[in-house]
Amino acid sequence: MSRHIVLDLVERIGTLAAGDQVEVPISAGDADVVARWCERAGHQLVSIEGDRAVVRRGPLPGEATVRAAVPADRWPGTRLWIYTNFDCNLACDYCCARSSPQAPRRELGSDRIRRLVAEGARHGVTEVFLTGGEPFLLLDLDEIVRRCVEWVPTTVLTNGMLFKGRRLRMLRNMPRAGFALQISLDSASAALHDLHRGDGSWRRALAGIRTALEEGFRVRVAATVAGGEAGAEEVAAFHELLDGLGIDRSDQLIRPIAQRGFADDGVMLTVESLIPEVTVTADGVYWHPVAANHDDQLVTRELFPLDQAIDEVRRRFVQYRREADTAARRFTCA
């Protein structure tokens, strides 16, 4: 072990700005002292390889600092997304979940959903979103919704096209309090919506919105649009249509297509660039609902206990934010 290793560390790290890193030559047997000094002094030991240690100067932003920069209702683990199933009555060309009538159902099931929501609510989840696929293909969706609403406010994402017969009765059985429907409608007129979702789908979705409103449900309407498709005129017409239906402006959402699933173009989304929203499918826990079919955003195959997955997502998010801050400092342009 080098007698001077701690002095070398103090001297080299002492000249750094917080967040910068430096290579420090080390001798055999120094690794343990380097690691203990970094932990004690509040710096990050990035790596030790051969005769070099790389150390990043602290203080590193703690969870509280990262948390302060994120709106409280977006802190990872606050929203819980649940893919109830993956099959769908539509085959939208931009679907990030690759859902379609041919997609295997991959159903989570009422019991697992109830357990997920209960565990999540005990660990900081304050809002649940049920999505798919098309959740209304499930004939026990009303029971699933009731079980979720017992714990936290819940939203079902739907294309709104199946509110007939048995499924309309199922809709009517759903609670009004603590519950909302988020219905997809991409445009103020049929052409753009049907271009991506299929002929006749706009008319049926609009009918579904009207049915839900008549039944006394809170309805949010979400448009998914490609770059260049949502000009000012189109946006104004979209809002005018929904205003006319009595839907509050805060419940009128316009979001870009994500470059995921069936979409060839769209916004690039990575674990580093997304504020995570813990997402559970029958196959595992994922970073965000736009990538619930993608291994690059898989957190764990273990659905239970959910609190461990939520903690892992939070831990990784804090780490990414710290590294992003450091990278931003390294790539300054002036």
Add this chain to the structure above:
Amino acid sequence: MTKPLLVGAVAYTPNVVPIWEGIRDYFADGPVEMDFVLFSNYGRQVDALLDGTVDVAWNTNLAWVRTVLRTQGRCQALAMRDVDLTFQTVFAARAGSGFTDLGDLRGRTVALGSRDSAQAAILPVKYLRAAGLRDGDVTLVRVDSDLGKHGDTGRSELDAIRLVLDEQADAVALGVNTWEVIGRDELMPDALSEFWRSPEYCHCNFTALDTLPDAIRQPWVEHLLAMSWDDPEQRRIMELEGLRRRWVLPELTGYESLFAAVEEQQIPAYW
């Protein structure tokens, strides 16, 4: 005062910039707006305080003493960090040296930090004399690195420690902050061992002339003391500046030992 209160600080590390930008931003929401100017050494900073270029100087204890001497006391300490109330000097030697008191250093060589460091040079000489060691009883080796920054960089203390580890000196005097940052004698227990620690004394403070109006001083100090360890952004700044938890009002008795040392050693008030 329509212009922001201007605070001077010495740039002894790159982190001085985010520290003072953070403090400036904190005061942007406060009762007294402030800005800052960075100096390369404490001499220039005290000059700027005396000629009115800055309203307040973030001074070391030696810079405070020299400001008091140069103004004949017509200055005031506004606030300090909690850690500045309990600063100490540590004497350490190679593990197994057998030293138990400063008197054991008779006939030995002691490595000191830069001569303008209160903690690693000026006060250690006072402590040695108080232990009955006269000039010539101990060989002093001074490491004058980073002069002008009053030992803030810690560089001279690290160099002095190297002299002990390389067996060119028997003991080293250093500030408790440097002793802490190298892990005291716990990270490398076979290398160094502390054998004497001084009484507590005060280190840095915000210094202003006595002409700074109370209408500015009072709300500025109150807002500084209101900075919260529990606020993540404010805490980040406080951690960078080395606070333990809070800003505090100064305790001027904590400077008495340094005033005495400066007088005894005839250290000039000017640079």
